[in-house]
Structures are given as C-alpha cells and as structure tokens.
Amino acid sequence: MGPGTLRDAYNRPIKDLRISVTDRCNFRCTYCMPLDEYVWIDRSEILSFEEIARLAHMFAGLGVEKIRITGGEPLVRKDLHRLVGLLSGVEGVGDLCLTTNASLLAEQIEDLAAAGLKRINVSIDTLVPEKFKQITKRGDLDRVLEGLFAAKALGLHPIKINAVIERGLNDDDIIPLVEFAREQGFSMRFIEYMDVGNANNWISEKIVSKKEILERINARYPLREVGRDSGTAPSVDYEFTDGLGDIGVIASVTEPFCSSCTRARLTADGKLVTCLFSNHGHDLKSLIRSGATDEQLVELISSVWSKRTDRYSDERLEAMNSPEGYQPKSRHKIEMITLGG
Numbered sequence: 001m002g003p004g005t006l007r008d009a010y011n012r013p014i015k016d017l018r019i020s021v022t023d024r025c026n027f028r029c030t031y032c033m034p035l036d037e038y039v040w041i042d043r044s045e046i047l048s049f050e051e052i053a054r055l056a057h058m059f060a061g062l063g064v065e066k067i068r069i070t071g072g073e074p075l076v077r078k079d080l081h082r083l084v085g086l087l088s089g090v091e092g093v094g095d096l097c098l099t100t101n102a103s104l105l106a107e108q109i110e111d112l113a114a115a116g117l118k119r120i121n122v123s124i125d126t127l128v129p130e131k132f133k134q135i136t137k138r139g140d141l142d143r144v145l146e147g148l149f150a151a152k153a154l155g156l157h158p159i160k161i162n163a164v165i166e167r168g169l170n171d172d173d174i175i176p177l178v179e180f181a182r183e184q185g186f187s188m189r190f191i192e193y194m195d196v197g198n199a200n201n202w203i204s205e206k207i208v209s210k211k212e213i214l215e216r217i218n219a220r221y222p223l224r225e226v227g228r229d230s231g232t233a234p235s236v237d238y239e240f241t242d243g244l245g246d247i248g249v250i251a252s253v254t255e256p257f258c259s260s261c262t263r264a265r266l267t268a269d270g271k272l273v274t275c276l277f278s279n280h281g282h283d284l285k286s287l288i289r290s291g292a293t294d295e296q297l298v299e300l301i302s303s304v305w306s307k308r309t310d311r312y313s314d315e316r317l318e319a320m321n322s323p324e325g326y327q328p329k330s331r332h333k334i335e336m337i338t339l340g341g
Ligand SMILES: C[S@@+](CC[C@H](N)C(=O)[O-])C[C@H]1O[C@@H](n2cnc3c(N)ncnc32)[C@H](O)[C@@H]1O
Pocket: 025, 031, 032, 070, 071, 072, 073, 074, 099, 100, 101, 121, 122, 123, 162, 163, 164, 191, 192, 193, 194, 195, 196, 200, 336, 337, 340, 341
C-alpha cells in the first residue's frame, strides 16, 4: 500500500474497486434478481469502457490494488475483452478478476485471456441441472460448465466457484460442490445468504451460517484455517488437511467484516458506492460528462471516501441480536445487480 493511500473516517484504506459494467443479466437468480418491478438503467447512462478506464486509473492512484469486473452479468456487455485490455494496463493494479455466471464464457474466454484476464470467479449454486434451472430461472448448467472448463483449459488460475447457500434450497449441495471442486482443482467459496437489495424476500431463517457450513465440510473432509487473504478479504479461507485444495466462506451476516472493509463500488451508470448495502451512490458520471478534469474527479472521490462511515453488516448483526430483531425492509438498498456483487 502506498503512503498516499486514501483512508475513510474509520481509517480503512481504499484498496479494492468492484466495477459493474451492466445491470442486465440473462439469469434471474431468486436470491439476487427482482423479477418484475426493476427499471433498467438506460443505455445512454452506462459508462463507456474509456470512461471506466479513466476512473480506474484515478482509483489506482488513490490506493486501489485490485479490480473486479462484475454486474449484473458482465459477459452480456458487448466486447468486454476491450475493457479487460484497458484495465490490465492500469499501473498499481496487480489483480484483475471477473465474476460471472459463465453462461457466455465458453465463446469469450479466449479473447478475455488474450486481453490479460488471469482470474475468474464463477457462480454455481448446485450441480443438479433441474435445481440449477429452479434457482437461476433461465440458466443451463451444461453451458456454465462448458465455460468453466474452457477457462480451466486456457490455464486461468485460481478459478473460484461462488455458491450462495440457502437453507432448504441447496444446503444439501455443499458436499457435492466441495467434492467437485476438489476433483477438478477449483476453489469453492461459500457465501452466506444476504439481504441484498429489497426484493429477494430475505429472512434470517434461510441463512446457513459459516459455522454450520464449516462443520458439515469438516466432518467429511477435515479443514485447517488459513485466514483472510491480505488480512482483509471477505472470505476466510481453509485448506483440506489431506492437501487436496481449499475452500473459503464469506460470512457477511454472522461474522461481519466491516471494520476491515476496503471495497469501493462503481455502478454501471457511474456512481461511486461505498457499501454493498448503501441506499445511494455519488454521481461521477455527470462530472465526467460535464468535462471535469482528473483533479476534480479525484477530489470528489477523495471527499466521498474520506467521509465514509458505513458499517451496515455490523449494524445488522447488532439488530439481529437485539430484542427488537432485524427488519430487512427497514432500509431501502440499491439492488445487487445495479451496484455490482
Ligand atoms: C450479483 S452477482 C454478479 C456477477 C455474475 N452475474 C455472477 O452471478 O457471478 C455476484 C455474486 O453475488 C452473489 N449474490 C447475489 N445475491 C446474493 C445474496 N442475496 N446473498 C449472497 N450472495 C449473493 C452471486 O451469487 C454472485 O456470486
């Protein structure tokens, strides 16, 4: 981390930037995507690749070392490899990653890899085709696996598989996913089901906690804790004691990590968002399109980040443990597809 790294009101540095390149998606995962009442961002409002790259250089100058391209589904954005090419040249950014549902990956992975992409996370919540369809509404598991293995064949590494675990839906998929990942050389990342957005009808009873996920895996395949990557990553990582691979668990609900959160988000329409559970963003696009200089943009980003006081997941856990309990609908949040997961 450079000496000039920008810090927020709780002294948290800005180190990661998650860029949503589109709010659109070809899936409708039940835990993520509101089905009916969503108003899509108008295409004219979406940042161009050049606008995104310009901002990425500024964020890197302020301390960002890692960039993740996400969405919505990033691969529905035309010619995404062009953006990868622009971002892989950003000085100071050592890690460029893509999070995708992989349904369009098989046909794009060669261009993406040639443009400099080295790492991907693929979301797969079950290996049972009918259940995959039930969760994603529109997804075809075979296409996703085709994309996943095409990336493996091209040598992308590590390839992580993200699975959101929802009680009664896919908690019985934990062990099959672990076995698949161990056999094929992928890293599993289990994600506690979160109350993102406003439309996923989250209730705390559907969470399978990190503790329970680990107990289930450890009973079959013993684990040893490795810790958080760089001390601040959302995932707590574990390796199998038999040496066959690793897993991670992202426990935003039961073990929030707000105190070490270094992530900024850029929405597809150019808003800077400082927390996954924010109810608003700070408009960088209008400033860019009104002809602002780099200095003016850096000033706005710095001013937003230096005032940052978000600790939503800490507050949610405090509320869950209080006599009144936690009311998910008590606060309006930006949808996950808009701000980038
Ligand atoms: C919003 S998606 C965007 C990228 C891409 N479409 C994908 O599915 O990988 C990013 C990640 O957020 C996760 N996610 C979405 N809704 C969630 C929820 N309610 N709780 C936990 N994780 C969620 C997804 O499973 C996915 O791994």
